Amino acid sequence: MISSRARFTRTALALGGFAAATTLLAGTAAADSLDIMEPVLTSSCSFDQVDRAMHDDPVASMLAEELDKTPGKREELKAILDTPLDQRQEKIAAHRAEVEQRIQSDPEAARVANDPRLAELRGVFEKVAEDCKTK
Structure with missing residues (x-):
């Protein structure tokens, strides 16, 4: 049975948060939105562990499928x-700088960056970070 949090998150994704989330994963949202991830x-997890955890989660799997397409x-x-x-912080900082630059030059990226539905997704990534430790 899917929890109420998962149902709520699915609904948020279906109502447009999904587009915002996939944009976040695609690197066009605000640098502050990286905080959601x-x-x-x-986490101490490798990409393969995170990938498996995302694909195994009923909500995160939708994001994983979109990531697979890019x-x-x-x-x-x-x-x-x-x-x-x-050593990750250096790569994250470089990515933040790229995203900030894009935000300033792309109105659509700025709109996505300010989408309040992105905040709902932090819980999805918290669960993925916890689950990836067992993958």
Whole structure:
């Protein structure tokens, strides 16, 4: 049975948060929105563990499927997660700088960056970060 949180998150995704979330994964949302993925980015899990945890989760699997459709962005996330934990901050900071620049030049990216539904997704990434430890 799917929990009420999962149902709520699915509803939020279906109402447009999904587009915002996939944009986040594609690297076009605000640098502050990267904080939504912070639980995963700062976990001790490798990309393969995170990927398995995302595909196994009923809500995160929708995001994983979208990430699978964008190999370049998948590789960017893999590069960050396959970096030793103590060295990830440098890659995350570089990615934040790229995103900030895009936000300033792309009104659509700015709109997505300010989408309040992105905040609902932090719980999804918290669960993925916890589950990936057992994958």
